[in-house]
Amino acid sequence: MRMTDLIVKKRDGESLSKKEIRFIIKGYVQGDIPDYQMSAWAMAVYFRGMSLEETAELTLAMANSGDQLDLSAIGGRFVDKHSTGGVGDKATLLIGPMVAACGVPVAKMSGRGLGHTGGTIDKLSSIPGFRVELTQEEFLTQVKKIGLSVIAQTGNLVPADKKLYALRDVTGTVSSIPLIASSVMSKKIAAGAQGIVLDVKYGSGAFMKTVEDARILARTMVDIGKALGRQTIAVLSNMNQPLGRAVGNSLEVLEVADALQGKGPDDLMKVCLELGAWMLVAGDSVPNVGAGKKCLLHSIESGAAWNKFLTFLTEQGGDAQAVIDRRLKLTPWNLPILAHQSGYVQPFDAQKIGILAMTLGAGRTTKDSPIDLGTGVLLVKKAGEWVEAGEPLLQLYGSDKEKLAEGLLLAKDLVSVGNEAPELPSLIEEVIQ
Ligand code: URA
Secondary structure, rough: OHHHHHHHHOOOOOOOHHHHHHHHHHHHHOOOOHHHHHHHHHHHHHHHHHOOHHHHHHHHHHOOOOOOOOOOOHHOOOEEEEEEOOOOOOOHHHHHHHHHHOOOOOOEEEEOOOOOOOOOOHHHHHOOOOOOOOOOHHHHHHHHHOOEEEEEEEOOOOOHHHHHHHHHHHOOOOOOHHHHHHHHHHHHHOOOOOOOEEEEEEEEOOOOOOOEHHHHHHHHHHHHHOOOOEEEEEEEEOOOOOOOOOEEEHHHHHHHHHHHHHHHHHHHHHHHHHHHHHHHOOOOOOOHHHHHHHHHHHHHHHHHHHHOOOOOHHHHHOOHHHHHHOOOOOOOEEEEEOOOEEEEOOOOOHHHHHHHHHHHHHHOOOOOOOOOOOOEEEEOOOOOOEEEOEEEEEEEEEOOOHHHHHHHHHOOOOEOOOOOOOOOOOOEEEEEO
């Protein structure tokens, strides 16, 4: 079998057999298939798509490309959560402690930033000392002890996704239904989840621009999960506006700290309560979503979720006091964008905010390029809010003078102000199971 022939086959819109898909994944992980051929293949998949059978086989081949976790030692029913990616999406950092405080263990592997979206592991890296890499034994011991651990994909878990995820990030091949579905589901399956709650985002800041495409992605993942005996629930959520006010790693962790102490923005809290409640339902800890939301709200009001977050940071070597004291690294190169007139802030393009944050230093330009964790965008005003002329709309944090200047140019016409309050769409579209 030759990779060149398989690239051509997919380029011409033909289906790949199970054997061919396994050959591609195995060859790529072993290093026999180089990045340039894998990029061409990913682009062919991007344009030609894959059938459900091909996507399921790709998922399995990826899940089997490395070790599989055995979480039975944790005990109880183990539930995982995953987002298909958005701008300002720090939901895992809130949901993890809330769900754990409600008694359902959270043992989560997360990713780094992808395209214009951020990743939980980059956000956690902004906390001094925090270890995103633990051995499997340390990971399981911590979950047993405190009910919560979030780590990067460890050693040999889904190496196929580790390589392909980084490659897609820099080759324009992220927004593909089969590639996203297989990337997400292979990780959840290899990580041993019995229940899986998916946040499938749609809109300008998501990889799926329309609700119809998001629905197909959600249905594909739910069907793959079901076929493999894992209860899978997908929540379709709107990503036309960034979630919360902070976009960028340190900035987002600070917003999470506020939210866990009861001062979270409404949109962020709404999405987290919905997803967290479904996790509690899937974990058999509450009878329905309403009861789940009640428990999660109580975890915030009682301080249990905030305490769980601080314990989690400390257990993984992080400086929890630095979060309490708001001493996370933020660049000194920051400037506001001011409103020229008074009025209601109009909806803006979430993807453009994501690209702005990347331009300021919060995203990668090549597979191995570093990111500046202290950069990003603070949405001082969000769509629908009133602003007075001369007040800040955005605060930009650039890694140096040049990046800040580049960001200022991009941000200039990004937010407009009008006389009418805009109508904002509902955040949660539907739940697919
Ligand atoms: N999240 C993932 O893990 N993979 C993708 O491809 C997109 C979002």
